[in-house]
Amino acid sequence: RSSWLLLAPLLTPPVPVITAPPCSLCPEGAHRFQWIRNLVPEFGISSSHVKVLSSPAEFYELLKVQIRAAKQRVVMASLYLGTGLLEQELVYCLEETLEKSLQAKGSPDLRVSILLDCTRGSRGRKNSRTMLLPLLRRFPEQVRVSLFHTPKLRGLLRLLIPERFNETIGLQHIKVYLFDDNVILSGANLSDLYFTNRQDRYILLQDSPEIADFFTELVDAIGDVSLQLQQDDTVQMMEGMVHPYQGDKVAYCEIANRRVMEVINSARTRQELLHAKTFHSSQPGSSLVSQQGSQASGSVKPEPDTWIYPLIQMKPFGIQIDEMVTETLLTEAERDARIYLTTGYFNLTQAYMDLILGTRAEYRILLASPEVNGFFGAKGVAGAIPAAYVYIEHQFYSEVCYLQQQQRVQLQEYSRDGWTFHAKGLWLYLAGSDLPCLTLIGSPNFGYRSVHRDLEAQVAIVTESRALQQQLHQEQKQLYLCSGVVSTSTFEQPNRYVKLWVKLVTPLIKNFF
Numbered sequence: 001r002s003s004w005l006l007l008a009p010l011l012t013p014p015v016p017v018i019t020a021p022p023c024s025l026c027p028e029g030a031h032r033f034q035w036i037r038n039l040v041p042e043f044g045i046s047s048s049h050v051k052v053l054s055s056p057a058e059f060y061e062l063l064k065v066q067i068r069a070a071k072q073r074v075v076m077a078s079l080y081l082g083t084g085l086l087e088q089e090l091v092y093c094l095e096e097t098l099e100k101s102l103q104a105k106g107s108p109d110l111r112v113s114i115l116l117d118c119t120r121g122s123r124g125r126k127n128s129r130t131m132l133l134p135l136l137r138r139f140p141e142q143v144r145v146s147l148f149h150t151p152k153l154r155g156l157l158r159l160l161i162p163e164r165f166n167e168t169i170g171l172q173h174i175k176v177y178l179f180d181d182n183v184i185l186s187g188a189n190l191s192d193l194y195f196t197n198r199q200d201r202y203i204l205l206q207d208s209p210e211i212a213d214f215f216t217e218l219v220d221a222i223g224d225v226s227l228q229l230q231q232d233d234t235v236q237m238m239e240g241m242v243h244p245y246q247g248d249k250v251a252y253c254e255i256a257n258r259r260v261m262e263v264i265n266s267a268r269t270r271q272e273l274l275h276a277k278t279f280h281s282s283q284p285g286s287s288l289v290s291q292q293g294s295q296a297s298g299s300v301k302p303e304p305d306t307w308i309y310p311l312i313q314m315k316p317f318g319i320q321i322d323e324m325v326t327e328t329l330l331t332e333a334e335r336d337a338r339i340y341l342t343t344g345y346f347n348l349t350q351a352y353m354d355l356i357l358g359t360r361a362e363y364r365i366l367l368a369s370p371e372v373n374g375f376f377g378a379k380g381v382a383g384a385i386p387a388a389y390v391y392i393e394h395q396f397y398s399e400v401c402y403l404q405q406q407q408r409v410q411l412q413e414y415s416r417d418g419w420t421f422h423a424k425g426l427w428l429y430l431a432g433s434d435l436p437c438l439t440l441i442g443s444p445n446f447g448y449r450s451v452h453r454d455l456e457a458q459v460a461i462v463t464e465s466r467a468l469q470q471q472l473h474q475e476q477k478q479l480y481l482c483s484g485v486v487s488t489s490t491f492e493q494p495n496r497y498v499k500l501w502v503k504l505v506t507p508l509i510k511n512f513f
Helices: 034-038 056-069 085-103 128-138 155-160 192-196 209-224 249-281 288-296 321-332 350-358 380-402 448-453 466-480 488-492 500-512
Strands: 043-045 050-053 073-077 111-117 143-148 176-179 182-186 202-205 227-229 306-314 338-343 362-368 409-414 425-429 438-442 456-463 483-485
Touching: 034 249, 034 306, 043 209, 050 056, 050 466, 056 085, 056 176, 056 182, 056 192, 056 202, 073 209, 085 128, 085 192, 111 128, 111 209, 128 143, 128 227, 143 209, 176 209, 182 209, 182 438, 209 249, 209 306, 249 306, 306 321, 321 350, 321 438, 321 456, 338 466, 350 380, 362 380, 362 466, 380 409, 380 488, 380 500, 425 466, 448 500, 456 466
Parallel strands: 073 111, 111 143, 338 362, 362 409
Antiparallel strands: 043 306, 050 202, 073 176, 143 227, 176 182, 182 202, 306 456, 338 425, 409 483, 425 438, 438 456
């Protein structure tokens, strides 16, 4: 019965097509990717503030250290919070830090804001909500837990689709973890697998108040249009806010669009003013006295050699910035440039596939082998999902071979005993360069869900620093080191056999996983 209910999402009306305005590339500026700031705020920082992490254990330890050191704010956005011992330890860390803040003189300064997906965070009797209730009850004035519910899951559809399958309609998928002015960008969720043996990517931006402010405001904006967890484990909307699945869908999406775009546009305006001020103060005719004064106060920052661009994708709300930027990057990649693209779930949109197959750059695409797919060994219908990914991969590889592009477009499968694979993003190497100058890191998987269904965010990091480029290069090499090149013989192996029913159903449901 559950198998047929997988097809229930097909009853939902199609997402309206929104025509993206053209992205004009700007030839002027410090680097060739400066055109991105026409769409989003540009944050210039020193590369010394950027640290690339490599392992789940390192990520977990950093989370605990950052929570314990936080004084003003902890903001965490994730798909869900797990229910194991490692996750419980994170909650204890939050409790200790909040307790310290409460005991400090005067009113407590620390504020904790957590944004999760409602359907995923409510799954099972013990879930993300029950994990966080003690914090909410102990520190009601300091803790906020927001649960985003997609406006697409409503009415009869919401009643028909069982728990777990209801997550196929749309999710809060953003992953960002910030502590005061330090920001961790990742694709990892707050669950024990992501702290132990589920490979992902993680980048720490230290002492970056403007970036931390932006993501705080973004999470607040999404939180404002989300359900608020109450102390009795019920949920309710903020006063005066349209309900995501009981209220008017169009009105809700318009309000959500307005809130998120306000955050993006106000940050963009602030950064443009800051950029203009910095530019003018650095000119030969600027006031020597003011420059000397700022030097004396120790407020002079090193010249930025790295630029951070937040890319937001929320198609349900008509926001498709990440899609526009990603498509432009793939379109403009020159001959002999190399793009290393990785995704834990290889299910590219048709637009991305067409650009990869039809443009000039070289591609090295890293994806999960069936054994390291997160759904491998799952019960019921979900257990067939790795086979569906094999089928999608085989179709794409066949197209590459048909177009005789095997030298230019290469697939590689990540394989590691006892591990699963969840890394996503890309690294761009300009023609003639042995180091990447740009990376994308965050939550999107480059698939239909990421583009059309879920709330996503990643950042483009552009750097002129050879030291940071070396860090990014080493990150890429370490991931690809655990992979093998896909060839025709790959699909002849017994573990690549795809049952007929999976082949028949995959085209119908591929937009839901």
